[in-house]
Amino acid sequence: MAIVIRNSIQEITLQLLQYIHLANKKNAPCGVILAPCANMNPKTLEQAKVLISKNVAFLPVQLFYDAPNQVLCAVLDGGTLGSTHYASLVLKDFLQTQHLLQGQLRVSSFPESGKPTESAIADFIQQVIQSKGNDDDIHFFTAANAETSVLIADPDDLVREFIKIRLELKGYRVYEAKDGQEAYDTFVRIMPDIVITELNLPILDGYQLIRTIQRKDSHEGKVIVLTDKQLTGSMSRAYESGAADYVTKPLSISELEWKIKRLTGNH
Amino acid sequence: MYINIEVAIKFLYALIILNVGFAVVVYAMKIKKLRRTRMEHRFEVKIKDYLTYVLVHIEGKEPLNAPPFSLNQVEQEVMQEQLNDMIENFTGTARDKCMELCKRLGLVQVHLNRLEKGSYSVKVDAAYHLGCMRVQEAVPALLKFLQTHRRNSSLFVVARSIAKCARDERDVKEMVQIVLRHNKGFYDLLVDMIKEADIDHGVLFTEFIQRESHEFIHIGLCGLKDYTEPTVASAAYRLIGSPDRTIQSKAVEIYLKSVHFIPRNVVQKLLQNPLDEVRILTLQAIADLQLMTYIDVMRNALLDESMRVSEASAKGLLLLGERGIAELCEVAAEVRRSQQGEYLHMLIEEQIQSLSLQLHDLDQLTRYNSLVYYYEKTIGKNKRIYRVV
Numbered sequence: 290m291a292i293v294i295r296n297s298i299q300e301i302t303l304q305l306l307q308y309i310h311l312a313n314k315k316n317a318p319c320g321v322i323l324a325p326c327a328n329m330n331p332k333t334l335e336q337a338k339v340l341i342s343k344n345v346a347f348l349p350v351q352l353f354y355d356a357p358n359q360v361l362c363a364v365l366d367g368g369t370l371g372s373t374h375y376a377s378l379v380l381k382d383f384l385q386t387q388h389l390l391q392g393q394l395r396v397s398s399f400p401e402s403g404k405p406t407e408s409a410i411a412d413f414i415q416q417v418i419q420s421k422g423n424d425d426d427i428h429f430f431t432a433a434n435a436e437t438s439v440l441i442a443d444p445d446d447l448v449r450e451f452i453k454i455r456l457e458l459k460g461y462r463v464y465e466a467k468d469g470q471e472a473y474d475t476f477v478r479i480m481p482d483i484v485i486t487e488l489n490l491p492i493l494d495g496y497q498l499i500r501t502i503q504r505k506d507s508h509e510g511k512v513i514v515l516t517d518k519q520l521t522g523s524m525s526r527a528y529e530s531g532a533a534d535y536v537t538k539p540l541s542i543s544e545l546e547w548k549i550k551r552l553t554g555n556h
Numbered sequence: 557m558y559i560n561i562e563v564a565i566k567f568l569y570a571l572i573i574l575n576v577g578f579a580v581v582v583y584a585m586k587i588k589k590l591r592r593t594r595m596e597h598r599f600e601v602k603i604k605d606y607l608t609y610v611l612v613h614i615e616g617k618e619p620l621n622a623p624p625f626s627l628n629q630v631e632q633e634v635m636q637e638q639l640n641d642m643i644e645n646f647t648g649t650a651r652d653k654c655m656e657l658c659k660r661l662g663l664v665q666v667h668l669n670r671l672e673k674g675s676y677s678v679k680v681d682a683a684y685h686l687g688c689m690r691v692q693e694a695v696p697a698l699l700k701f702l703q704t705h706r707r708n709s710s711l712f713v714v715a716r717s718i719a720k721c722a723r724d725e726r727d728v729k730e731m732v733q734i735v736l737r738h739n740k741g742f743y744d745l746l747v748d749m750i751k752e753a754d755i756d757h758g759v760l761f762t763e764f765i766q767r768e769s770h771e772f773i774h775i776g777l778c779g780l781k782d783y784t785e786p787t788v789a790s791a792a793y794r795l796i797g798s799p800d801r802t803i804q805s806k807a808v809e810i811y812l813k814s815v816h817f818i819p820r821n822v823v824q825k826l827l828q829n830p831l832d833e834v835r836i837l838t839l840q841a842i843a844d845l846q847l848m849t850y851i852d853v854m855r856n857a858l859l860d861e862s863m864r865v866s867e868a869s870a871k872g873l874l875l876l877g878e879r880g881i882a883e884l885c886e887v888a889a890e891v892r893r894s895q896q897g898e899y900l901h902m903l904i905e906e907q908i909q910s911l912s913l914q915l916h917d918l919d920q921l922t923r924y925n926s927l928v929y930y931y932e933k934t935i936g937k938n939k940r941i942y943r944v945v
Contacts (some may be wrong), residue, residue, distance in 0.1 A: 370613070372610075374613065382624065411896050426605070427610075447642065448646055450608075539644065540645060540646055540650075541648050543648075
């Protein structure tokens with residue numbers, strides 16, 4: 290006689306997997322939001338469900354609370370990453386007003402965020418449990434292993450934030466720097482595979498940064514320049530300094546992603 | 557006397573009342589501003605997640621949803637600033653989706669109404685925001701506003717907005733026409749604004765240089781500075797003989813940058829130009845394009861009456877390989893007793909000196925050796941200059 294012993298994470302993992310597989314069987318995506326919450330009762334659960342349904346009216350929503358791990362799960366049948374992320378904004382707002390949120394919300398949509406295997410889902414839940422006590426931000430879960438690291442050096446917060454979010458979703462490990470000196474220090478510390486830099490940087494400018502990086506590590510094809518300097522002179526100077534590629538602003542993220550893939554041989 | 561003191565006291569009272577009044581107004585304004593800043597900070601925290609949502613799905617297939625909460629006027633303004641930043645920073649689908657979101661949030665309509673009914677400063681502000689959001693339907697109203705606008709810095713805010721919103725080339729041309737009425741040479745600024753328009757800039761600038769108006773020609777030439785297409789070369793060629801010297805030298809510069817070969821008759825025509833600048837540009841282009849067939853022309857230019865042209869020719873010959881270097885040294889030897897000969901000697905020695913510091917570069921090393929060899933051979937100086945092998 291075999292005895293199967295399941296731990297508390299396994300229970301919720303299997304339950305989530307069941308929902309995801311049911312949705313995927315219909316060739317539809319399945320959106321999942323996990324949030325570390327304290328003391329959810331059936332009444333608040335129902336209120337949250339009504340609120341989400343009102344804002345994402347076109348998707349059936351399932352909500353359940355895993356008491357042993359104190360994790361709230363929202364499953365959106367047919368939810369793409371876009372609609373699930375939008376639903377997470379509504380859920381976060383609700384949980385914060387009710388003072389129930391205890392950490393970071395995590396959002397994903399399968400298969401867009403990766404293959405829904407048992408270990409991936411368990412990892413997803415584990416991340417939410419571990420986020421208890423942290424800032425109550427919304428994060429994305431991706432099952433892909435971050436093998437390639439990228440350092441972004443740009444004084445513009447919006448540009449940095451945008452590239453970081455988009456590359457993290459594609460499974461890259463991303464580091465940020467606001468000026469040339471911070472970029473160089475981060476480079477020395479983590480030795481990223483790719484550096485994306487603006488030429489107009491405070492303290493050390495882009496050209497100096499490229500040259501210092503090249504002196505430190507002459508591994509070719511490391512630096513991509515992302516700048517609003519569109520003159521051929523700036524372009525030639527950047528290539529002479531050792532840049533591997535040159536992208537001009539306004540930014541096209543797809544173009545940048547292709548250039549990173551080309552340089553890392555990650556097609 | 558008694559009456560004067562009474563008047564003075566009354567005057568002092570009036571001053572105190574006025575002071576108190578002004579102090580109240582100043583503090584009220586300060587409190588209002590502080591309250592607004594606090595509200596903006598609070599909202600920035602509140603919309604952080606929503607903006608992340610926008611950034612993540614900005615290139616996705618699904619349209620962006622409006623925030624799941626209502627916005628008051630201050631919040632709407634903060635949101636507008638954030639969306640303006642995104643539109644300016646991104647291109648393609650990302651920009652289109654931000655513009656669509658602005659429309660869905662009602663921001664476009666708000667600013668169209670402000671442009672129609674607001675005071676002067678409100679209209680300028682509305683024009684700026686409509687430009688950021690690239691609202692094409694605002695162009696007629698913006699052009700009307702520009703027509704009556706006096707010449708000050710706001711004129712360019714409105715003009716730039718028109719360029720950003722332009723539906724086609726006609727809108728841009730109309731904007732340029734109106735701005736040019738102010739009769740000031742802001743050509744580079746106009747080019748910068750035109751480049752914001754979503755049109756084929758090269759075609760527009762090429763059309764401008766084919767016009768009669770000098771102002772349009774100036775704008776076209778400023779805009780074509782970095783173009784290297786054959787169509788640009790043929791359009792610029794027509795202006796090479798222009799009586800306006802600025803137009804002439806700019807046209808020559810563009811022409812020489814856009815061609816891969818310069819016919820002999822054009823070379824001769826350009827080298828007969830009275831402007832030193834034109835002759836220098838021609839010699840530099842021959843050297844850059846490595847046109848060895850014109851070594852004879854370069855050789856003749858060494859004896860040009862202008863020292864600057866002579867120097868450009870000497871430097872050009874240095875770039876034309878051994879034959880060029882040999883010709884340079886030969887001419888320097890032929891005219892050694894003249895003032896020009898002395899000048900050429902000085903130039904060659906300067907070049908030897910400068911090349912001797914760059915011997916890590918193979919090209920410079922080869923050039924150094926050839927120059928030293930021919931210099932010694934033709935001029936036969938006694939002092940030994942070492943060759944690097």
